[in-house]
Amino acid sequence: MVDTTKNTKLFTTYGVKTSKAISTEIAAKLISKAKRPLFVVGTGVLDPEVLDRAVKIAKAKNIPIAATGSSMIGFVDKGVNAKYINLHALGFYLTDPNWPGLDGNGNYDTIILLGHKKYYINQVLSATKNFSDVKAISIDKSYIQNATMSFGNLSRADHIAALDEVIDLL
Amino acid sequence: MSKLTTGSFSIEDLESVQITINNIVGAAKEVAKEAKEVKEELGPMGPTPFPSIATLRDWSFTLFDRYEPVYTPMCDQCCYCTFGPCNLEGNKRGACGIDMKGQAAREFFLRCLTGCACHSAHGRHLLDHIIDLFGEDMPINMGASNVIAPNIQLVTGRQPKTLGELKPIMEYVEEEVGQLLATVHAGQEAAAIDYDNKAMMAGYLDHVGMEVSDIAQVTALGFPKSDPEAPLVEVGMGTIDASKPVIIAIGHNVAGVTYIMDYMEDNGLTDKMEIGGLCCTAFDMTRYKREDRKAPYAKIVGTISKELKIVRSGIPDVIVLDEQCVRADLVEEGKKLKIPIIASNEKIMYGLPDRTNDDVDAIVKDLVSGTIPGCVMLDYEKLGELVPKVAQAMAPIREAEGLSAIPTDDEMKALVSKCAECGECALACPEELAIPAAIAAAKGEDYSALEELHDLCVGCRRCEQVCNKEIPVLSLIEKAAQKAIAEEKGFVRAGRGQVSDPEIRAEGLNLVMGTTPGVIAIIGCSNFPAGTKDVYNIAEEFLNRNYIVAVSGCSAMDIGMYKDADGKTLYERFPGRFERGNIFNTGSCVSNAHISATCHKVAGIFAGRNLSGNLAEIADYSLNRIGAVGLAWGAYSQKAAAIGTGCNIYGIPAIVGPHSGKYRRALIAKTYDDSKWKLYDSRNGSELAIPPSPEFLLTTAETWQEACVMLAKNCIRVSDNNMGRSIKLTHWLEISEKYLGVLPDDWWKFVRSEADLPLAKREMLLKMLESEHGWEIDWKKKKIISGPSIKFDVSSQPTNLKRLCKEA
Ligand code: SF4
Ligand code: SF4
Numbered sequence: 001m002v003d004t005t006k007n008t009k010l011f012t013t014y015g016v017k018t019s020k021a022i023s024t025e026i027a028a029k030l031i032s033k034a035k036r037p038l039f040v041v042g043t044g045v046l047d048p049e050v051l052d053r054a055v056k057i058a059k060a061k062n063i064p065i066a067a068t069g070s071s072m073i074g075f076v077d078k079g080v081n082a083k084y085i086n087l088h089a090l091g092f093y094l095t096d097p098n099w100p101g102l103d104g105n106g107n108y109d110t111i112i113l114l115g116h117k118k119y120y121i122n123q124v125l126s127a128t129k130n131f132s133d134v135k136a137i138s139i140d141k142s143y144i145q146n147a148t149m150s151f152g153n154l155s156r157a158d159h160i161a162a163l164d165e166v167i168d169l170l
Numbered sequence: 171m172s173k174l175t176t177g178s179f180s181i182e183d184l185e186s187v188q189i190t191i192n193n194i195v196g197a198a199k200e201v202a203k204e205a206k207e208v209k210e211e212l213g214p215m216g217p218t219p220f221p222s223i224a225t226l227r228d229w230s231f232t233l234f235d236r237y238e239p240v241y242t243p244m245c246d247q248c249c250y251c252t253f254g255p256c257n258l259e260g261n262k263r264g265a266c267g268i269d270m271k272g273q274a275a276r277e278f279f280l281r282c283l284t285g286c287a288c289h290s291a292h293g294r295h296l297l298d299h300i301i302d303l304f305g306e307d308m309p310i311n312m313g314a315s316n317v318i319a320p321n322i323q324l325v326t327g328r329q330p331k332t333l334g335e336l337k338p339i340m341e342y343v344e345e346e347v348g349q350l351l352a353t354v355h356a357g358q359e360a361a362a363i364d365y366d367n368k369a370m371m372a373g374y375l376d377h378v379g380m381e382v383s384d385i386a387q388v389t390a391l392g393f394p395k396s397d398p399e400a401p402l403v404e405v406g407m408g409t410i411d412a413s414k415p416v417i418i419a420i421g422h423n424v425a426g427v428t429y430i431m432d433y434m435e436d437n438g439l440t441d442k443m444e445i446g447g448l449c450c451t452a453f454d455m456t457r458y459k460r461e462d463r464k465a466p467y468a469k470i471v472g473t474i475s476k477e478l479k480i481v482r483s484g485i486p487d488v489i490v491l492d493e494q495c496v497r498a499d500l501v502e503e504g505k506k507l508k509i510p511i512i513a514s515n516e517k518i519m520y521g522l523p524d525r526t527n528d529d530v531d532a533i534v535k536d537l538v539s540g541t542i543p544g545c546v547m548l549d550y551e552k553l554g555e556l557v558p559k560v561a562q563a564m565a566p567i568r569e570a571e572g573l574s575a576i577p578t579d580d581e582m583k584a585l586v587s588k589c590a591e592c593g594e595c596a597l598a599c600p601e602e603l604a605i606p607a608a609i610a611a612a613k614g615e616d617y618s619a620l621e622e623l624h625d626l627c628v629g630c631r632r633c634e635q636v637c638n639k640e641i642p643v644l645s646l647i648e649k650a651a652q653k654a655i656a657e658e659k660g661f662v663r664a665g666r667g668q669v670s671d672p673e674i675r676a677e678g679l680n681l682v683m684g685t686t687p688g689v690i691a692i693i694g695c696s697n698f699p700a701g702t703k704d705v706y707n708i709a710e711e712f713l714n715r716n717y718i719v720a721v722s723g724c725s726a727m728d729i730g731m732y733k734d735a736d737g738k739t740l741y742e743r744f745p746g747r748f749e750r751g752n753i754f755n756t757g758s759c760v761s762n763a764h765i766s767a768t769c770h771k772v773a774g775i776f777a778g779r780n781l782s783g784n785l786a787e788i789a790d791y792s793l794n795r796i797g798a799v800g801l802a803w804g805a806y807s808q809k810a811a812a813i814g815t816g817c818n819i820y821g822i823p824a825i826v827g828p829h830s831g832k833y834r835r836a837l838i839a840k841t842y843d844d845s846k847w848k849l850y851d852s853r854n855g856s857e858l859a860i861p862p863s864p865e866f867l868l869t870t871a872e873t874w875q876e877a878c879v880m881l882a883k884n885c886i887r888v889s890d891n892n893m894g895r896s897i898k899l900t901h902w903l904e905i906s907e908k909y910l911g912v913l914p915d916d917w918w919k920f921v922r923s924e925a926d927l928p929l930a931k932r933e934m935l936l937k938m939l940e941s942e943h944g945w946e947i948d949w950k951k952k953k954i955i956s957g958p959s960i961k962f963d964v965s966s967q968p969t970n971l972k973r974l975c976k977e978a
């Protein structure tokens with residue numbers, strides 16, 4: 001098993017609270033147990049190996065995808081429920097209890113993060129972290145300090161292996 | 171005898187005598203008469219001349235009602251005062267009582283105020299300098315226009331005609347900057363939204379300060395004046411001929427550099443030496459004395475991202491600094507390669523000895539011998555002589571020693587082999603570049619990955635400082651990219667200054683009807699997510715689609731660095747007028763004022779609205795009718811936050827790059843809340859439902875492709891006529907399909923009748939309206955019978971301002 005919890009090194013910090021490093025098992029459990037999850041992917045997901053895993057994760061638990069940035073093009077005809085939304089707007093809407101969500105059924109309790117620029121997602125998550133109760137689970141290659149829980153910093157090979165483990169556990 | 175006014179005065183030679191005059195017979199009459207004369211001269215005055223903090227608060231709050239402040243704090247803590255540091259995480263309050271949102275808003279406001287202070291202090295310096303040279307009575311000359319200072323007129327109500335008349339404008343900005351800065355003190359303003367209003371104020375003051383700066387220099391320094399055919403300028407690191415002595419100027423304030431250029435011209439040195447610049451001083455060097463369209467000899471090297479790269483190359487023989495975007499490690503870096511640094515502006519003195527009062531030849535001697543690494547020189551006459559002399563003296567010495575930080579082939583091999591691939595550098599890199607993998611490839615003599623990093627790297631040196639093996643990562647990247655750097659040669663059109671009144675008259679209707687699909691203004695500095703080509707790609711996409719592309723500053727430079735298959739830059743392919751399918755460059759950073767001013771001019775000249783002291787009404791007009799969107803795609807600097815926020819209060823939305831979430835505050839609307847998408851019809855005060863565009867005033871995008879989709883969508887305005895809406899929808903839908911692979915989800919919200927539908931897709935879209943949205947279609951006539959929630963009435967007068975409604 002990949003140890004996804006060991007390297008949580010930061011170059012700069014956002015202050016007092018940083019995310020808890022989690023294993024692939026915990027990540028899979030949290031994703032499975034979420035009542036109303038949203039899979040928030042960034043343009044980094046267009047890397048074919050990552051895209052393949054993202055589609056599998058979405059399909060495994062029938063999780064809707066918020067395709068941010070220009071990631072949407074990767075999900076056309078993939079048999080998943082993906083919609084484009086701007087990441088910054090999404091971060092704002094997640095803090096609004098009255099947001100009807102991407103499907104009209106209301107806001108989400110858990111977001112799962114993959115394929116983001118570290119500096120961008122951390123900034124957007126500084127809104128959800130401080131101004132909402134939404135749980136942010138990052139399964140990205142880098143440690144995302146403003147998520148609620150996150151993988152640590154991983155090599156590319158370890159990251160792909162960790163995503164495969166999560167898929168097996170779902 | 172000069173007139174006496176109320177106040178105090180002292181009489182020379184009479185110590186301890188002061189006479190105070192409290193009242194003068196007839197003084198009130200005099201003042202009233204003067205005021206009346208001024209009023210007659212200025213014409214009708216709007217409700218808010220010379221606004222202070224509270225004056226335009228209602229308008230800010232009207233905007234915030236739809237475009238809500240979205241806070242993304244940079245840090246959980248506040249450490250402003252010694253009560254702290256305080257943990258504000260989860261919107262807690264600090265010891266002084268401020269909460270996290272308030273602190274984030276204060277931080278954002280401070281960024282805007284800093285940017286505003288930079289531009290207006292620059293303006294003050296230039297204005298004083300230019301008045302010293304040419305006198306207060308020099309008439310302002312901006313080209314073929316009557317509306318010569320739209321930002322100044324909009325904010326203050328004044329219409330300055332001479333340089334001297336810019337002085338009270340500058341004084342007003344300075345006073346308000348002081349008032350605003352005071353509110354940053356701990357335990358002052360309580361509500362986040364009031365800091366947001368102050369940020370808006372810093373924004374419009376910024377545009378006034380920028381306008382003063384550029385008016386002064388365009389008027390007095392022979393810059394192109396509203397000239398669509400301003401000459402082309404060479405741009406890129408590869409344009410500098412290193413075989414000649416090389417002067418490099420860095421910064422934003424051209425005042426001192428003009429003396430260097432005069433000296434070069436007077437002494438026949440322009441073809442014997444090279445002079446190039448980085449950041450906006452570079453632009454203004456190429457505008458200096460170029461109103462006659464003669465090709466500039468000064469060259470533009472590039473943006474702040476290139477500062478360290480040009481130093482490491484060893485090309486400069488002397489560097490002269492002025493103010494603003496100047497790296498803080500140039501003396502240290504210059505010293506290693508014997509490049510003297512001359513600081514020419516009090517704002518940056520760099521710890522260097524002040525040699526302003528010394529003899530030029532004595533200073534040259536000390537610099538050449540290395541006794542001092544550089545110096546401060548505030549006397550411009552001396553600066554003009556000193557810098558070329560130093561370059562000439564240093565060039566042969568530096569050439570003989572072969573000074574450059576770029577490793578030789580053998581050194582390169584040794585350095586890459588030292589790398590432990592530990593990943594520390596990648597963690598430190600603000601651009602998250604895959605440095606270790608690139609170095610690993612270089613161990614096998616494949617330098618292509620390292621070479622690719624050159625364009626993505628912002629030249630910040632953070633990687634080098636964390637490397638335990640002391641590998642000069644940036645120099646390795648530059649070594650790998652030597653060939654690409656030598657080929658970095660492009661063209662940019664020198665700044666043209668303002669858009670002229672006749673151009674506005676010719677284009678205004680197309681813009682307001684939407685038949686010119688929009689104005690895309692690409693501004694700000696480099697910190698692009700996928701390299702300098704991002705801005706070229708965006709500009710090309712919209713030029714090919716007949717939008718008007720406005721550019722300025724460092725973005726204008728980066729756009730000029732790329733060529734099509736025929737070897738032509740966008741500036742060579744597309745003309746420079748304010749007209750659809752044109753790309754016009756207003757000039758340097760302070761010339762951004764002319765971009766916002768273009769919107770004011772459309773409202774004033776085309777629509778005949780009163781500009782003077784009438785900010786809210788004009789901004790309301792722009793927001794509802796002018797499809798203009800700003801893009802500060804890199805936006806590293808505080809100045810970009812100020813420029814963007816100034817645009818926001820003027821009713822112009824702006825997109826910033828993914829790094830710019832770090833500014834901490836966006837303005838984003840809830841597209842799903844129908845109660846926010848209503849206006850008044852000023853004919854009778856009735857409510858008008860409007861489509862959700864623009865859907866933000868300030869927000870970020872992740873990639874240039876996403877930005878293209880957002881730009882196209884947010885050019886849609888309530889006033890578009892059917893043809894205009896159909897054109898705008900065509901582009902938005904096509905761009906969305908091109909870059910996202912799908913039609914947007916919400917295109918149907920913008921359809922008022924079948925005439926709004928893009929021609930090529932009309933049949934398909936009608937089918938979708940029927941099957942997916944339950945609209946009734948008359949298929950024989952291909953008409954929509956029912957469905958749209960918004961209506962189109964050519965003669966409606968949309969406004970956010972109840973006071974403009976007839977009934978009110
Ligand atoms: S300004 Fe307020 S929140 Fe900040 S450190 Fe001082 S007491 Fe704490
Ligand atoms: S920090 Fe230094 S040793 Fe480590 S990967 Fe980067 S260049 Fe190599």
Ligand code: SF4
Nearest residue numbers: 599627628630631633
């Ligand atoms: S100098 Fe370039 S590679 Fe190094 S940290 Fe800065 S951006 Fe990254």
